[in-house]
Amino acid sequence: MPPTLPSHARVVVIGGGIAGCSVAYHLTKLGWRDVLLLERRDISCGTTWHAAGLVGQLRATHNLTRLAKYGAELYERLEGETGQATGFRRPGSVSVARTAERMHELKRLASMARCFGVDVEVITPGEAGRRWPLMRTDDLVGALWLPRDGRTNPIDTTLALARGARQGGATILENTAVTGIRVVDGRVAGVTTAAGDVACEVVVNCAGMWARELGLMAGVTVPLHPSEHFYIVTEPMAGVTSDLPVLRDTDGYIYVREEVGGLLMGGFEPVAKPWGMAGIPTDFAFSLLPEDWEHFGVLMEQAVVRIPTLETAPVRRHVNGPESFTPDGRYLLGEAPECRGFFVAAGFNSIGIASGAGAGKAVAEWIVGGEPSMDLWDVDIRRVAPFQGNPRYLRERTTEMVGAAYAVHWPFLQPVTARGVRRSVLYERLAARGACFGVTLGWERANWFATPGMPPAYRYSYGRQNWFDCAAAEHRAVREAVGLFDQSSFCKLRLEGPEALDVLQRLCAGDVDVPPGRIVYTQLLNERGGIEADLTVTRLAADVFVLVTATAAATHDADWIRRHLGGARAVLTDVTSSEAVLGVMGPRSRAVLARLTDADLSSDAFPFLASRQIWLASAPVRAARITYVGELGWELYVPTEFAAVVYDALVAVGEDLGLRHAGYHAMDSLRIEKAYRSWGHDLGSEDTPLEAGLGFAVRLDKKTPFLGRDALLAQREAPLRRRLVVFVVDDPEPLLYHDEPVWRDGTLVGRLTSGAYGHTIGRAVGLGYVTHPDGVSDEFVATGRWQIEIACERVPARAQLAAPYDPKSLRVRA
Numbered sequence: 001m002p003p004t005l006p007s008h009a010r011v012v013v014i015g016g017g018i019a020g021c022s023v024a025y026h027l028t029k030l031g032w033r034d035v036l037l038l039e040r041r042d043i044s045c046g047t048t049w050h051a052a053g054l055v056g057q058l059r060a061t062h063n064l065t066r067l068a069k070y071g072a073e074l075y076e077r078l079e080g081e082t083g084q085a086t087g088f089r090r091p092g093s094v095s096v097a098r099t100a101e102r103m104h105e106l107k108r109l110a111s112m113a114r115c116f117g118v119d120v121e122v123i124t125p126g127e128a129g130r131r132w133p134l135m136r137t138d139d140l141v142g143a144l145w146l147p148r149d150g151r152t153n154p155i156d157t158t159l160a161l162a163r164g165a166r167q168g169g170a171t172i173l174e175n176t177a178v179t180g181i182r183v184v185d186g187r188v189a190g191v192t193t194a195a196g197d198v199a200c201e202v203v204v205n206c207a208g209m210w211a212r213e214l215g216l217m218a219g220v221t222v223p224l225h226p227s228e229h230f231y232i233v234t235e236p237m238a239g240v241t242s243d244l245p246v247l248r249d250t251d252g253y254i255y256v257r258e259e260v261g262g263l264l265m266g267g268f269e270p271v272a273k274p275w276g277m278a279g280i281p282t283d284f285a286f287s288l289l290p291e292d293w294e295h296f297g298v299l300m301e302q303a304v305v306r307i308p309t310l311e312t313a314p315v316r317r318h319v320n321g322p323e324s325f326t327p328d329g330r331y332l333l334g335e336a337p338e339c340r341g342f343f344v345a346a347g348f349n350s351i352g353i354a355s356g357a358g359a360g361k362a363v364a365e366w367i368v369g370g371e372p373s374m375d376l377w378d379v380d381i382r383r384v385a386p387f388q389g390n391p392r393y394l395r396e397r398t399t400e401m402v403g404a405a406y407a408v409h410w411p412f413l414q415p416v417t418a419r420g421v422r423r424s425v426l427y428e429r430l431a432a433r434g435a436c437f438g439v440t441l442g443w444e445r446a447n448w449f450a451t452p453g454m455p456p457a458y459r460y461s462y463g464r465q466n467w468f469d470c471a472a473a474e475h476r477a478v479r480e481a482v483g484l485f486d487q488s489s490f491c492k493l494r495l496e497g498p499e500a501l502d503v504l505q506r507l508c509a510g511d512v513d514v515p516p517g518r519i520v521y522t523q524l525l526n527e528r529g530g531i532e533a534d535l536t537v538t539r540l541a542a543d544v545f546v547l548v549t550a551t552a553a554a555t556h557d558a559d560w561i562r563r564h565l566g567g568a569r570a571v572l573t574d575v576t577s578s579e580a581v582l583g584v585m586g587p588r589s590r591a592v593l594a595r596l597t598d599a600d601l602s603s604d605a606f607p608f609l610a611s612r613q614i615w616l617a618s619a620p621v622r623a624a625r626i627t628y629v630g631e632l633g634w635e636l637y638v639p640t641e642f643a644a645v646v647y648d649a650l651v652a653v654g655e656d657l658g659l660r661h662a663g664y665h666a667m668d669s670l671r672i673e674k675a676y677r678s679w680g681h682d683l684g685s686e687d688t689p690l691e692a693g694l695g696f697a698v699r700l701d702k703k704t705p706f707l708g709r710d711a712l713l714a715q716r717e718a719p720l721r722r723r724l725v726v727f728v729v730d731d732p733e734p735l736l737y738h739d740e741p742v743w744r745d746g747t748l749v750g751r752l753t754s755g756a757y758g759h760t761i762g763r764a765v766g767l768g769y770v771t772h773p774d775g776v777s778d779e780f781v782a783t784g785r786w787q788i789e790i791a792c793e794r795v796p797a798r799a800q801l802a803a804p805y806d807p808k809s810l811r812v813r814a
């Protein structure tokens, strides 16, 4: 008897592509049997069926690589487990570099891969040619060899996952489209289909390129857009053997692998063709889009450079299929902030086969465990904002995001499409001063200021980029005189109500029961003691607080607080747009502000961590004595309509005191010298404040036991096996970014989480976690021979726990 639609299921998975089948499979592995997968047509009929099947393992971050590695391991054993062949094998892969800069990127990847336990070898063009005899190598600089990279048959692999899910107890129904989502009190209650309704506790949106529309049914933003995506398959060619590794020539935008004795060649062209603007046809199943040889030409041109015999090879198939891309090129995973019980696993940016297994496992663990089992911030759906659901924005960005997959991932790389979406009210004024803007969650933010005569545009490199000296001058102005930052994009959350204090005391590791006018730097922890948010809490009145957090953390942090309100009489509102924020930072900041206000700014009257409402120029301003750059300074919270008048006044009176506009690159350099941590980089859900060196901000003896406290108490009982350490490179030349391996006495002990050039100390500074099974003691850090690996070369560094700049914070309290 074929299964029929039940009236209830614990979980409904929507979509029978690789993502949906993987989620269902992994839910059953975790013991959930009441799982229903609904597919509108047939298993794998959307995008999955025509994928090229490359299963690369190296990803941008540790945990995403862990998931990709897991995927390859699962595909390897899935046939034995389910009886369904997958076609998976591991021919390895060769990635070649045409330029020195690309080779540098590959070597950085190789260094990173070692931290992640992925086998990798840097090889010469000659060695690459021996592994790929049809390839031209005389124009290459070098290559990487990843012997464990694989390929698989996407349809068979998806069928194997589906079979595994059924064997585990899941029900899979094809030809059953979900037409609506029932939401009650902000929580998923069920789904609607033509065959009837199904009540459920959890929905998982694995609807591929349909996922945006499906999200809208529950008021959830799923920012993705389909794009046409191409490959060709040739007739059998001489010299092509079945054990040929996968070849990636990213400078030529292409990948190539063997297919039935011929070659399959596809790629990621720099300017893509978004598709589906008029909606996706309802009958789209096992369908392809029309051939477009003209558009494909840019790939073909490059392919024949690399493999000259391709020029005359007869083409058997031209595949043009739609795939979903997201605004930042990373997939979307996890429980949506807008609707409890509504999970998403979609937007795979053409790595859905490689990532499907791991993503399914991660989502299943999230559903069953109630929270992610590892730090998945890079792909967490809470990194997006509602404005990103706009199809116009998505369409424009998608033209760029396809090519972005294979473009060099330059440090500080900014997108060029769909820009100017969110601007501070001071945007035009900053632009007139030479600001070069970067983008964070849609906000245009001044990253650096060009000096007169210099175009405010990036020239990317792995070495010192064109703005290095500009940021250095801004940095020095902040240390020696005064810098002016536009920090308006910082997220401001207002929590108010009779039980606002109770909520915060439950959530914050610090004690926020302070008099109004005080600021507390604190972390919000999960049950394991991991850091879910790193922010400041300012008490404005007995029952009113303002929380200030990073721009990128806006959706995430608001969601974390809302989901822990627990029915308390307190309301959280994002008030970011209502106030501009100007940071006036540096030893002369007091002198600048004193020219515009009668308020007493002395340390006695206005100490560090105080917040006061003052008159400044002709505006009402909340001045907060706080800093992220390690100097005397104030953040001025100005109602948006008064921002221009305050800005103009500051610039006018600051000039002779050496006031200089400063951007986020200078801020990063200043904060890292002071070893100030950054959430999403140095802090995350797997790092506790004790490991992160933030024990000073924790009040274990606070009257209200806070979330995560027990985990910290337990962790305190034993030596810390993992600790955040600050590194200063001996040689003033090298630069640090992130993910560089850390070595101690020739043993790999950790990796950097962030890095920047410290312009005051004249060396690159990195922060990173170091692990040792017997504990990372102060002595362990102070002794030993430390090295940082940069692009496969190790450079000596000094390790320390204290900040390299002003470790006693004397300047901050001046």
Ligand SMILES: Cc1cc2nc3c(=O)[nH]c(=O)nc-3n(C[C@H](O)[C@H](O)[C@H](O)COP(=O)(O)OP(=O)(O)OC[C@H]3O[C@@H](n4cnc5c(N)ncnc54)[C@H](O)[C@@H]3O)c2cc1C
Pocket (backbone or CB within 6 Å): 014, 015, 016, 017, 018, 019, 020, 038, 039, 040, 041, 042, 043, 044, 045, 046, 047, 048, 049, 050, 051, 052, 053, 054, 055, 176, 177, 178, 179, 206, 207, 208, 209, 210, 214, 229, 230, 231, 266, 319, 320, 321, 322, 323, 345, 346, 347, 348, 349, 350, 351, 352, 353, 354, 355
């Ligand atoms: C040309 C090309 C080459 C590629 N090559 C590779 C590669 O080499 N390696 C790699 O890792 N990735 C590759 N990809 C990407 C990969 O194919 C996708 O990332 C992956 O298949 C996405 O899987 P999915 O499950 O998210 O989406 P889909 O496979 O599209 O699955 C979504 C399913 O949801 C169903 N659905 C939609 N709406 C509803 C509804 N309302 N009710 C019920 N069901 C619904 C659809 O019918 C569909 O079956 C390639 C993609 C293309 C286009």
